[in-house]
Amino acid sequence: MDHHQHRRRLYNTHVKLLAFDLLSLLQTPSHSSSDPISFSRKGALLSRAETVGTVTSRELKPSKFLKFTIDDGTGCVGCVLWLNHLASPYFARRSPSDVRLIAEAANRFAAEIRLGVVARVRGRITSYRGTVQITVSDVVVERDPNAETLHWLECMNLARKCYDASGL
Amino acid sequence: MASSAIKSGTLVSLQDIYLSSPFFKQGASLRVTGKLQEYSVETAVAIVVDGNANLKINTQHLRDLSFRVGSFYQFIGELLIQHDNEAILQARVGRNVDGIDLNLYHQSLQLLRKFQADHLSTT
Numbered sequence: 034m035d036h037h038q039h040r041r042r043l044y045n046t047h048v049k050l051l052a053f054d055l056l057s058l059l060q061t062p063s064h065s066s067s068d069p070i071s072f073s074r075k076g077a078l079l080s081r082a083e084t085v086g087t088v089t090s091r092e093l094k095p096s097k098f099l100k101f102t103i104d105d106g107t108g109c110v111g112c113v114l115w116l117n118h119l120a121s122p123y124f125a126r127r128s129p130s131d132v133r134l135i136a137e138a139a140n141r142f143a144a145e146i147r148l149g150v151v152a153r154v155r156g157r158i159t160s161y162r163g164t165v166q167i168t169v170s171d172v173v174v175e176r177d178p179n180a181e182t183l184h185w186l187e188c189m190n191l192a193r194k195c196y197d198a199s200g201l
Numbered sequence: 202m203a204s205s206a207i208k209s210g211t212l213v214s215l216q217d218i219y220l221s222s223p224f225f226k227q228g229a230s231l232r233v234t235g236k237l238q239e240y241s242v243e244t245a246v247a248i249v250v251d252g253n254a255n256l257k258i259n260t261q262h263l264r265d266l267s268f269r270v271g272s273f274y275q276f277i278g279e280l281l282i283q284h285d286n287e288a289i290l291q292a293r294v295g296r297n298v299d300g301i302d303l304n305l306y307h308q309s310l311q312l313l314r315k316f317q318a319d320h321l322s323t324t
Contacts, residue, residue, distance in 0.1 A: 052209065053317060087232075087277060089294055090207045104277060106212040106232055107317060149266070149294035178273075178298035182309045189316045 040078050047083040047155050048196060050074070051188045052108030055082055056165050058158065072158045072165065075197060082167055084110050085153045085175065085184035088146055096120065099143045103154055105181065111166040112154055114143055142172035151175040153184075210277035212310055215254035220286060227282050233258075233290060234275045234298060234306065240268040246289070249274060251303070257289040266295050273298045 058079065063071040072079045086105030093099045099114045118124050118136040146152060156169040175181070210232035217224050224231060233256055235249030245261040247268060258276050260266070268274075278292035 051313075051317075054320065087210075087275075087294060087296070089210075089277060102207045104207070104209045104232075106209065107313070109207050109209045147265075149263075149296045151296070178301040179305065182302070182306050185309050185313050189312060192316075192320075 040073075040076060043077045043196065044080050047081040048074075048079055049083045049184065049188050049191055050196075051185065051192075052084065052086065052103070052105045052110045054107075054188075054192070055084065055110060055158075056108050058165055060160055060163075060165070070160050072160075077196065079158055081156065082158050083153065083155045084112075084167065085181055086110070086151065087181075088148055088150050088152055091146060091148055093143065099146060101146050103152060105184070110154075111161065111164065112156070112169050113159075113161070113166060114139055114146070114169040114172070116140060116143060138171075142169065145172060145174045151181055153180070212313070214307055214310065215249065215251040215256050218254070218256055218280075218288060224280075225282070225288065226280065229280045230277070231280055231290060232275065232277045234273065234301065234303065236273050237268055237270050240270060247274070249276075257287070258295075259289055259291045260295060263292055263295045266297070269297075273301055273303075275301075 058072045058074050060070050060072055063069060084103050084105060086103040088101055089104045089109065090102040091099065097117050099116060101112050103110045103112055116139050118132050118139065124132045151174070153173040153175055154167055154169055155171050156167040159166055159168045208230040210230045211224065213224050213231050213233060215233055215235050219225060233249065235251040235256065237247055238250045238255065239248040245259065247258040247260050248255055249258060274295055275298045276290055276292040276295040278290045281289050281291050283289065
């Protein structure tokens with residue numbers, strides 16, 4: 034694997050990072066118009082993340098977005114779930130039935146995000162006012178009371194055995 | 202963004218909350234887990250226990266949570282230390298965690314603290 038490939042080896046995976054780790058990613062301005070900021074951890078470029086924790090805040094702007102906070106015990110990750118698919122010009126180019134399905138899924142996720150539930154959230158790593166956040170693509174509410182504990186163990190294991198590995 | 206003002210509840214065991222502990226601070230944001238020993242509908246004050254440690258929880262801001270003595274609960278909130286040095290957690294969120302493996306939880310918590318300390322010392 035050459036240096037370029039090595040830097041991008043985690044790029045298309047949802048990295049499972051603890052909040053304190055996710056919030057300390059290095060942010061660098063990039064030349065791409067779709068992703069104006071690139072995120073990296075120990076030299077590896079990242080674009081997607083998964084987090085699991087308790088929902089501790091929720092701010093809904095109907096038909097626009099739901100902003101919420103996931104607290105995993107090591108930090109709070111801000112999340113934004115867009116709910117503007119039917120009005121957004123970005124989605125106008127796509128098939129109306131696909132857009133409707135995406136919009137329905139987003140509304141379902143928004144209804145599941147309630148204060149105090151434990152949610153597993155996946156999405157793109159983005160930045161808002163200089164702070165790392167997740168632009169949500171899917172949400173699963175965890176029923177197993179051990180889900181967070183198992184997520185911590187998985188994050189620690191992956192960091193040590195996979196994400197931190199230099200491989201070069 | 203409103204969420205940036207929300208503080209993370211530091212993960213603690215009930216045994217970690219005592220007078221000279223670093224977690225025993227006015228306004229400290231904590232996450233605690235324990236078995237419900239008592240609950241008063243009048244005051245909305247709950248008492249949770251873990252081994253020989255216990256803590257009072259003010260649950261007046263919580264909705265949609267039913268309290269059953271003997272069940273396990275987890276709360277995130279701020280510690281209020283009263284004049285007599287008695288602590289009470291002002292809960293922001295709470296949930297029932299019946300079925301939690303507390304042994305695994307406490308062991309994982311120790312690993313997590315070490316992992317975090319190691320990570321912060323290398324960055």
